[in-house]
Amino acid sequence: xxxxxxxxxxxxxxxxxxxxLKQQFGDRLxxxxxxxxxxxxxxxxxxxxPPDAVVxxxxxxxxxxxxxxxxxxxxxxxxxxxxxxxxxxxxxPAGGVSVDLMQMNxxxxxxxxxxxxxxxxxxxxEQLNTYLRDQGLFFPIDPGANASLGGMASTxxxxxxxxxxxxxxxxxxxxxxxxxxxxxxxxxxxxxKSSAGYDLTRLLxxxxxxxxxxxxVTLRLQGIPEGISSARCSFPSVDAAxxxxxMTIQFGIPVARIELLDAASVGACNAYSKxxxxxxxxxxxxxxxxxxxxxxxxxxxGGIAEEFGGTGFQATTSTEERNKLWQARHDLYWAVLQLRxxxxxxSTDVCVPISRLAECVTKTQDKAxxxxxxxxxxxxxxxxxxxxxxxIDKSNPDEMGKADDLVGWLNDLxxxxxxxxxxxHGIGQGKRPYLxxxxxxxxxxxxxxxxxxxxxxxxxxxxxx
Amino acid sequence: xxxxxxxxxxxxxxxxxxxxLKQQFGDRLxxxxxxxxxxxxxxxxxxxxPPDAVVxxxxxxxxxxxxxxxxxxxxxxxxxxxxxxxxxxxxxPAGGVSVDLMQMNxxxxxxxxxxxxxxxxxxxxEQLNTYLRDQGLFFPIDPGANASLGGMASTxxxxxxxxxxxxxxxxxxxxxxxxxxxxxxxxxxxxxKSSAGYDLTRLLxxxxxxxxxxxxVTLRLQGIPEGISSARCSFPSVDAAxxxxxMTIQFGIPVARIELLDAASVGACNAYSKxxxxxxxxxxxxxxxxxxxxxxxxxxxGGIAEEFGGTGFQATTSTEERNKLWQARHDLYWAVLQLRxxxxxxSTDVCVPISRLAECVTKTQDKAxxxxxxxxxxxxxxxxxxxxxxxIDKSNPDEMGKADDLVGWLNDLxxxxxxxxxxxHGIGQGKRPYLxxxxxxxxxxxxxxxxxxxxxxxxxxxxxx
Numbered sequence: 001x002x003x004x005x006x007x008x009x010x011x012x013x014x015x016x017x018x019x020x021l022k023q024q025f026g027d028r029l030x031x032x033x034x035x036x037x038x039x040x041x042x043x044x045x046x047x048x049x050p051p052d053a054v055v056x057x058x059x060x061x062x063x064x065x066x067x068x069x070x071x072x073x074x075x076x077x078x079x080x081x082x083x084x085x086x087x088x089x090x091x092x093p094a095g096g097v098s099v100d101l102m103q104m105n106x107x108x109x110x111x112x113x114x115x116x117x118x119x120x121x122x123x124x125x126e127q128l129n130t131y132l133r134d135q136g137l138f139f140p141i142d143p144g145a146n147a148s149l150g151g152m153a154s155t156x157x158x159x160x161x162x163x164x165x166x167x168x169x170x171x172x173x174x175x176x177x178x179x180x181x182x183x184x185x186x187x188x189x190x191x192x193k194s195s196a197g198y199d200l201t202r203l204l205x206x207x208x209x210x211x212x213x214x215x216x217v218t219l220r221l222q223g224i225p226e227g228i229s230s231a232r233c234s235f236p237s238v239d240a241a242x243x244x245x246x247m248t249i250q251f252g253i254p255v256a257r258i259e260l261l262d263a264a265s266v267g268a269c270n271a272y273s274k275x276x277x278x279x280x281x282x283x284x285x286x287x288x289x290x291x292x293x294x295x296x297x298x299x300x301x302g303g304i305a306e307e308f309g310g311t312g313f314q315a316t317t318s319t320e321e322r323n324k325l326w327q328a329r330h331d332l333y334w335a336v337l338q339l340r341x342x343x344x345x346x347s348t349d350v351c352v353p354i355s356r357l358a359e360c361v362t363k364t365q366d367k368a369x370x371x372x373x374x375x376x377x378x379x380x381x382x383x384x385x386x387x388x389x390x391x392i393d394k395s396n397p398d399e400m401g402k403a404d405d406l407v408g409w410l411n412d413l414x415x416x417x418x419x420x421x422x423x424x425h426g427i428g429q430g431k432r433p434y435l436x437x438x439x440x441x442x443x444x445x446x447x448x449x450x451x452x453x454x455x456x457x458x459x460x461x462x463x464x465x
Numbered sequence: 466x467x468x469x470x471x472x473x474x475x476x477x478x479x480x481x482x483x484x485x486l487k488q489q490f491g492d493r494l495x496x497x498x499x500x501x502x503x504x505x506x507x508x509x510x511x512x513x514x515p516p517d518a519v520v521x522x523x524x525x526x527x528x529x530x531x532x533x534x535x536x537x538x539x540x541x542x543x544x545x546x547x548x549x550x551x552x553x554x555x556x557x558p559a560g561g562v563s564v565d566l567m568q569m570n571x572x573x574x575x576x577x578x579x580x581x582x583x584x585x586x587x588x589x590x591e592q593l594n595t596y597l598r599d600q601g602l603f604f605p606i607d608p609g610a611n612a613s614l615g616g617m618a619s620t621x622x623x624x625x626x627x628x629x630x631x632x633x634x635x636x637x638x639x640x641x642x643x644x645x646x647x648x649x650x651x652x653x654x655x656x657x658k659s660s661a662g663y664d665l666t667r668l669l670x671x672x673x674x675x676x677x678x679x680x681x682v683t684l685r686l687q688g689i690p691e692g693i694s695s696a697r698c699s700f701p702s703v704d705a706a707x708x709x710x711x712m713t714i715q716f717g718i719p720v721a722r723i724e725l726l727d728a729a730s731v732g733a734c735n736a737y738s739k740x741x742x743x744x745x746x747x748x749x750x751x752x753x754x755x756x757x758x759x760x761x762x763x764x765x766x767g768g769i770a771e772e773f774g775g776t777g778f779q780a781t782t783s784t785e786e787r788n789k790l791w792q793a794r795h796d797l798y799w800a801v802l803q804l805r806x807x808x809x810x811x812s813t814d815v816c817v818p819i820s821r822l823a824e825c826v827t828k829t830q831d832k833a834x835x836x837x838x839x840x841x842x843x844x845x846x847x848x849x850x851x852x853x854x855x856x857i858d859k860s861n862p863d864e865m866g867k868a869d870d871l872v873g874w875l876n877d878l879x880x881x882x883x884x885x886x887x888x889x890h891g892i893g894q895g896k897r898p899y900l901x902x903x904x905x906x907x908x909x910x911x912x913x914x915x916x917x918x919x920x921x922x923x924x925x926x927x928x929x930x
Contacts, residue, residue, distance in 0.1 A: 116818070155660055158658060169667070170631070183906055185904075185907040186904065188904070189903060189904075190883040191817055191818060191849055191879075192816065192819070193632050193888050195620055196896075198668060199621075199664075200911065202664045202668070223715055224717075226717065246578060250577070250688060252690055289758065292758070292761055293757070293758040293761065296757055297755075351656040353578075353656060354580075355576065384579075385658065414656075418656070419654055419655070422661050423656065423658050424658065427660070435662050441650045442665055446663045451917070
């Protein structure tokens with residue numbers, strides 16, 4: 001495990017604040033070891049730093065009350081959703097109160113004419129999409145986990161559909177948030193666009209709970225397309241697959257998804273999901289549009305794929321076949337873990353200009369081989385974003401050291417290519433040194449914002465900055 | 466004219482800073498009355514407040530030097546592009562130095578594989594698109610004026626293509642800016658998406674030069690679509706046209722443009738552009754995609770239009786016919802001005818949820834009639850954004866008073882409909898009271914950011930907040 005740094009604790013303040021909150025929240029405030037430990041746990045390789053208490057609010061006013069009590073006693077407040085973040089986002093390095101938002105899980109309004117909805121932060125993406133289906137609507141952002149929408153906003157999440165529909169920054173219209181002093185604000189009205197003042201919506205998106213706690217999210221929705229087709233094609237090399245992906249984007253095909261799996265990932269899928277895909281680099285695509293246009297899009301892609309040595313091109317509009325393929329992609333993390341039973345998965349998250357993608361992926365594969373690490377690659381290649389999944393025996397310090405080396409080396413490589421150390425997972429605790437390398441002088445202004453909003457550093461301390 | 470409030474002047478500081486800058490910039494610093502007055506002028510009904518000097522930098526380092534000198538002497542810095550903003554954005558209510566960026570007009574890089582480019586802030590949108598055309602690329606954001614890209618970022622501009630391609634917030638990847646203390650920062654790398662830290666890119670976009678001066682813009686580009694078709698259809702009422710627009714969006718037709726003209730606007734177009742469109746509410750549309758899909762999209766729209774009583778539906782893939790129609794739309798401002806020669810045009814800019822659009826437009830037309838004001842309506846109806854253009858004799862105080870009443874009444878109406886007082890023009894001097902009404906408590910956090918970045922309030926003072 002990577003050791004997260006502990007920060008100084010305000011013991012007296014923590015005791016007092018928890019005492020006050022206990023009076024108010026009763027059984028909805030818990031201090032047991034197991035629940036605290038679980039609320040410091042994320043899908044991560046960073047050591048656990050549990051909070052001192054977990055509280056389960058039911059309303060924005062209750063969140064404001066929690067933050068006012070914590071602010072008065074200078075006690076850390078750590079927002080918690082589904083606990084599926086990857087960079088130690090919910091750890092409590094200075095202790096404090098974890099605010100579990102999963103009981104704030106109401107869909108407050110669906111404005112189907114306006115293609116938007118308003119949800120509480122604990123609503124998960126699958127819950128929302130199940131609710132919307134009958135109305136012919138969907139919300140496109142799909143990180144691997146069934147994450148909460150408040151958490152997805154907080155980490156500026158994206159996923160396989162981002163190439164077509166953008167990330168959380170593009171799909172949130174407005175936020176309600178409780179600020180570090182306990183004030184409740186709305187960042188925008190419900191209009192689809194606005195030039196009214198500083199964009200606090202986008203400032204809070206990706207701020208990982210360090211500037212305020214999101215209590216309501218207004219989201220853009222999409223109509224479920226009339227037609228959906230999917231396609232797959234194998235390639236002789238990762239480079240060829242990346243070139244085909246780049247050409248597809250340049251050609252203006254409005255792909256909804258374009259995912260790369262390296263040969264090892266394909267092998268893992270075959271074993272786990274009982275498929276018989278050729279064990280070569282693979283592109284998986286999905287197209288959204290009218291019934292005629294999705295067939296046309298798939299055919300156009302087929303032509304491009306052929307130019308780059310693609311083989312085994314198959315396209316389908318069958319829902320069953322499509323779901324089988326995408327379920328396999330969805331289960332990839334678990335499939336890859338089976339390649340080395342008992343191993344811990346460590347995911348990287350760099351994103352580079354698409355012209356540098358093939359080089360970046362290939363160098364990463366070579367580096368993993370050189371270090372003797374077991375690693376697979378899968379990526380949202382239309383965006384230039386890919387994940388290396390390292391399979392590590394975390395009880396082996398040598399392996400852990402090499403994994404740490406590879407992660408750092410790759411973050412540096414991506415930054416040197418005018419890319420970022422994180423396309424969608426966020427900075428959290430794990431990537432703070434790389435944020436400094438990536439944006440240097442700009443981080444001083446991030447610190448100024450943090451200091452003026454939250455002078456006592458109570459909101460999710462030890463993250464991002 | 467609406468009187469803009471003057472702010473206290475720092476005479477000694479202004480004299481000293483201009484003296485220092487004159488040494489350095491020679492003829493590239495001007496203090497003549499005419500040039501200063503011209504640099505306080507915008508397409509606006511707000512009184513002119515000229516700066517004390519205008520300086521023409523050639524590089525980011527020169528901008529940094531200007532800001533450092535002004536910061537040292539607490540002198541206002543007002544960025545200037547093409548001077549086409551509408552809310553007094555370039556006025557100098559406390560005097561100071563206007564920084565004219567139009568000599569920083571180089572296209573620094575076009576990365577065609579990555580579909581992005583890097584430009585200096587004085588590059589205009591038409592200059593960029595002319596440059597890109599041979600490479601099969603274009604930049605979609607098209608405010609009415611041939612504005613500079615730095616200015617467009619500063620006001621979070623959009624235009625007719627926003628329904629498909631988004632606004633400046635969606636099409637800027639990264640910014641270089643000089644901050645109020647003279648430091649040069651880059652807000653992001655060139656990767657298409659990122660979760661690295663606070664989104665300073667989006668914070669600067671729409672900040673109207675009050676937080677920093679944009680010196681370089683990295684933009685997303687689009688491939689010129691294989692097929693483009695356009696269509697028009699007349700409707701018995703504004704309400705019917707808005708309903709058809711709403712259904713088109715809900716149906717998932719990926720319209721590139723969907724513009725509403727009221728009957729008066731159509732009449733003005735007929736006269737000015739020598740057309741013979743039926744003088745009824747009109748929707749003008751454009752579709753981008755493959756050659757087959759744009760024909761299909763237009764046909765699907767035709768079917769929807771018919772349901773809402775649309776008549777005279779015509780679609781075409783002819784470039785000549787399309788350009789004629791869109792040129793008329795583009796010239797609408799001038800066409801409408803001809804309805805009352807000598808009058809001043811005053812444009813509103815509200816944006817509401819699309820379900821409230823028809824009601825908002827109709828009430829506005831009724832209100833103008835009630836006040837006896839000559840007014841036309843045109844709008845980016847796919848976004849819920851429309852402009853009422855009031856034709857006012859500005860020497861008549863009664864008319865000016867009524868215009869002011871209507872603008873205020875409409876801003877309040879839009880806010881009451883969960884909309885915004887500005888979809889794309891910005892707050893500037895003119896809409897500051899409405900920003901307070903619209904976002905209330907959130908503006909306190911905007912003020913905190915302003916105060917911590919720019920404690921002496923030198924960056925474009927008197928705007929937004």
